[in-house]
Amino acid sequence: MKLTYYQVLKIRRVSGVLAAAAFTGVLSALLADSLKVITEHYEEQFLEKLHEERYLIFLLPLAGLSLIHLLRRFLFKNKANKGIKEVLDVVNKKSNSLPAYKIPSHYLNGFLTVIFGGSTGIEVSTVVSTAAIGALSSRKAGFLHKYKTDLVCAGLAAGVTALFNAPVAGFLFAFEVFTKRKSKLHTVSVITAVLASSLLTNYFFYKQIFHFAISGWNASALPYMVLLGVIAGFNAVYLTKCVLFFKKFFQSISNDYLKIIGGSLAISVILYAFPSLYGEGYAGIKTIAASQPLPALAVMLPMLLVLLLKPLVTSVTLGVGGDGGVFAPSLFIGAFLGMIVCVTLNHFFGLGLIPLNFIVIGMAAVLSASIHAPLTSIFLVCAIADNYVLFIPIAVASLISWAVAHTVFPYSVYTYKPVAHNPVSQKAVF
Structure with missing residues (x-):
């Protein structure tokens, strides 16, 4: 059976989106895995140093936060990172895109925050960075622009997959927190990125975070x-x-x-x-x-x-x-x-x-x-x-x-925003 012009065009578009999703998954895994490895290494180094000289704890957070401030002011357009809100705004069409500089911005700031003692993790930094990779992929070909949400979600799902070696959790995170889209192409795009990320992580970067000897429960x-x-x-x-x-x-x-x-x-x-x-x-x-x-x-x-x-x-x-x-x-x-x-x-x-x-x-x-x-x-x-x-x-x-x-309290840090005369609404502040 001979395919019509429109059927051929559709196949090419779908193939292009899936290829972009796979590429996004690979890049997201490399970013997430490298950030995880270097953060763990330097965090351990700093902790060992603190055991020898505890007074350093009064210098490290100050040094880390000062570096982040300087990077933001002189390298990243003096714009503060807003975390998950940046991704939600793109997915919900309230922002045009995630600029490319968000990739190094969140990567470096997440790294500096944790190794200098900031009591948080690199997960959100990874999610925003990998979502920005997806947004960047959508700008590499004209027809991909309309699939920006698909590639953004593919990127962030791949990032979570790589961090925890948890492909199912990465897939679900994209749908539970960011988008409820029922499109088959959207679902397949996210799955493609997650699989690419999981394969790369398993073969080159896999390291179990915890070793829990769980035997059973009553x-x-x-x-x-x-x-x-x-x-x-x-x-x-x-x-x-x-x-x-x-x-x-x-x-x-x-x-x-x-x-x-x-x-x-x-x-x-x-x-x-x-x-x-x-x-x-x-x-x-x-x-x-x-x-x-x-x-x-x-x-x-x-x-x-x-x-x-x-x-x-x-x-x-x-x-x-x-x-x-x-x-x-x-x-x-x-x-x-x-x-x-x-x-x-x-x-x-x-x-x-x-x-x-x-x-x-x-x-x-x-x-x-x-x-x-x-x-x-x-x-x-x-x-x-x-x-x-x-x-x-x-x-x-x-x-x-x-x-x-x-x-x-029916709001998370992702979905709460105070407004005048109405203490809660449904958009994120963080």
């Missing part, structure tokens, strides 16, 4: 996992409101130097007292996950303080100009919350609950409630754990935490 513990989900929902709201409050507070300070000095000093004081809050905090998660025997109730007070202070130091980091988001902080908070809940229940009720299970479930529950994306959180944490043994309790706790958070 159905009798499910009610306590539900309880963890409820508490996680409230903790996520606390994190969200902290970020929004401090962002507004620091925006009210017009003097950039005063903002940087004051913010970095606050970060340094907290990190000096609680070093586990430095950077992404993954080292802290590994420490409590490997703790044997089970921590006594007497040491729960420091852990509780860490749980309360993490949202504060994260919010200050972001408020004064650090580049990052709530992905890594949510995982950190969830791990400590899970441990605290487990130890408390075991101490007072002798339940014999498994701490590691509660740590992993807590990570998923807080992340789900923080970003309002339960499916992404479920599959991402299962990928982190490198097995699906806890899939059911993770799913239950994540859905419950999301429902609680949405009921208490």
Whole structure:
């Protein structure tokens, strides 16, 4: 059967979009994986140096935030990074595109924020950078411009895939947070980028973040996992409101130097007292996950303080100009919350609950409630754990935490914007 001119043209267009999506996936994986590798390396180097000379903690955040300020002023057009909002504006057609300079801007600023102690992660920096790669791909051929949203979502999905080696989570993140498009081409484009990213990461960059020896779970513990989900929902709201409050507070300070000095000093004081809050905090998660025997109730007070202070130091980091988001902080908070809940229940009720299970479930529950994306959180944490043994309790706790958070405060840091005479609306400030 001979194809018509329009059928041939359509095939060429579809092939062009998929080729651009694959290319976007490869570039996004290279960016995400390289950022992850160098950030982990230098974060470890700085932490080792801090163990020898703790006073350096009063210099590092100041140095990092000052460098970010100078780069923004003299290299990146003196425009502050707005995180996920920049991507949402493009997807929702409120902005023409993501300029190419957003790629190095978020890459460098995310790197500098974390290695110098900013209490956040590189996830949002990666998402915006890889989304900008997708936007850039859409400008390389005239017909691709109309598929900009498809390629932007392909890029950010590929970025999340590479960071966590979690292709399903990367795919779901694009749909849960950014777009609900039902187009077959959109779906296939995102899948193509995710597969390209996953293949490249697995063969050249794969390194498991955590090594959790999960053996199983008991159905009798499910009610306590539900309880963890409820508490996680409230903790996520606390994190969200902290970020929004401090962002507004620091925006009210017009003097950039005063903002940087004051913010970095606050970060340094907290990190000096609680070093586990430095950077992404993954080292802290590994420490409590490997703790044997089970921590006594007497040491729960420091852990509780860490749980309360993490949202504060994260919010200050972001408020004064650090580049990052709530992905890594949510995982950190969830791990400590899970441990605290487990130890408390075991101490007072002798339940014999498994701490590691509660740590992993807590990570998923807080992340789900923080970003309002339960499916992404479920599959991402299962990928982190490198097995699906806890899939059911993770799913239950994540859905419950999301429902609680949405009921208490129906906005995430991505979807909240104050307006005059109306405290909430549906567009992002962060």
